[in-house]
Amino acid sequence: MQNSFVQEFDRFLQEKKLRRTPERFKILTEIKKIDRHFEADDLILHLQREKIIVSRATVYRTLSLLEESNILRKFRFDENHFHYELHPKNSHHAHLVCVKCGTIIEFDDQELEELQARICREYRCLPVKRTVEIYGVCAKCRKKEN
Amino acid sequence: MQNSFVQEFDRFLQEKKLRRTPERFKILTEIKKIDRHFEADDLILHLQREKIIVSRATVYRTLSLLEESNILRKFRFDENHFHYELHPKNSHHAHLVCVKCGTIIEFDDQELEELQARICREYRCLPVKRTVEIYGVCAKCRKKEN
DNA sequence: AACATTATTGAGACCTTATCTCAAATTAAT
DNA sequence: ATTAATTTGAGATAAGGTCTCAATAATGTT
Structure with a gap:
């Protein structure tokens, strides 16, 4: 069940003929470890702490792909950065x-x-x-x- | 009726012991000429066209004051700049x-x-x-x- | 009316968040 | 293994807005 995000992303990448790189999956895996809402910076920090070396640009690019594939949802509150949230599919809250x-x-x-x-x-x-x-x-x- | 914004702003400034400078009123007057929604850049352009010389910083500072005084409402859509709208008081739309x-x-x-x-x-x-x-x-x- | 006090302005530096660029590395197909 | 096409990383760049600080202007006081 928890793993379904990875499968879903995998399918999405294949369908779009995009490459299934370790970076992309490492990022998604890290996101799953974070509780609900997070910001790009949170994610980058988490990755650094776990010594997972991925560039800032790749993080942002992957976030876009995850949004495109409906695995992630992007929000903006009154601040000027985005918040992300996993699995919005059945929870249009x-x-x-x-x-x-x-x-x-x-x-x-x-x-x-x-x-x-x-x-x-x-x-x-x-x-x-x-x-x-x-x-x-x-x-x-x-x-x-x- | 249309002028009530100016009066309102005036009152707000006095109450908060802020100064009633020509720049502030010129900006509000220009905003009134713009139809409903606008962005900071729109406003700056309008002012330039009318040869009203006010610095970018003052425009932003005045927009904040107008928001604080509830004369203006600030919105953000999916873009990363704000939209402003006059007279939101009785139209919480x-x-x-x-x-x-x-x-x-x-x-x-x-x-x-x-x-x-x-x-x-x-x-x-x-x-x-x-x-x-x-x-x-x-x-x-x-x-x-x- | 002049003065003192304090707030405001303008110009440009700076900040933050995110995106872009391009050479080098990697994937996937053959 | 080779090739073609994507992806990555590092840092440059962009967009939008905020901050700094000296010069200027508004207000209250005399």
């Missing part, structure tokens, strides 16, 4: 981001699924994807403030 | 962005208002703001493709 501490909480959004469909129908638009972010002060930070 | 041509359609979202409130209640979070973007292929682009 949204985010609750704390403006104080940056904690990211995921929540499912079946309602949003319908909203997207409705809005797209209304504007005769073919839905591709959506991003929904709610910003607020999380419970912990609110306690601290008191 | 969401966006439908065409992935082909970049057209941005606004839509109101009373449902989203409730969703935000509900999610925040659930996580004991104090809501601050939200961004909702739906990406798709717009009607025009779909026609072209056929």
Whole structure:
């Protein structure tokens, strides 16, 4: 089950006639070890710590491929770098981001699924994807403030 | 009515003991002339065309102030620059962005208002703001493709 | 009206994140 | 093993925005 990402990526690469290089798989394997959300820099640090030597450029290129193959999903919050998240396929969820501490909480959004469909129908638009972010002060930070 | 932005900004500056400089008001006045959405570069170009000489830094600094005073709202779509929009106060709307041509359609979202409130209640979070973007292929682009 | 105080401006340096370039290395097909 | 085509790494470059600091200007005080 956990390994299915590797298989999926493998299939994707073959299909697109791209090469199945050790770098690409090492990167995906490292991503699997990281919990949920991560940033490119996190990944690069993790790789360095594990003495897996891959260039920054290759990391970014592989992230693009993983996004293209729907193994990874790319998000952007109010910062100016991206966040990535594994396995978004069946979890088209949204985010609750704390403006104080940056904690990211995921929540499912079946309602949003319908909203997207409705809005797209209304504007005769073919839905591709959506991003929904709610910003607020999380419970912990609110306690601290008191 | 249209002038209320200037008054509002004026009040904000006084309240915060910030200075009411000509640059700041020239920038706001120019923004009012631009239709709805704009990017920092658009604004800088507009100012240049009108021979209003204000430095890039001041433009960015003023945009921040206008955001802080809730006169302007800042958005980010999939690109890596921001979009700005005047008068978001009573129009907490969401966006439908065409992935082909970049057209941005606004839509109101009373449902989203409730969703935000509900999610925040659930996580004991104090809501601050939200961004909702739906990406798709717009009607025009779909026609072209056929 | 002049002064002092403090904020603001402008020019360009700088920062961050990500992408591009191109020679060298590697994959995959034959 | 050879060849053709991709991929990699190192560093240059790009894009967008922010920062620095001396010079300038706004405000409050006399």
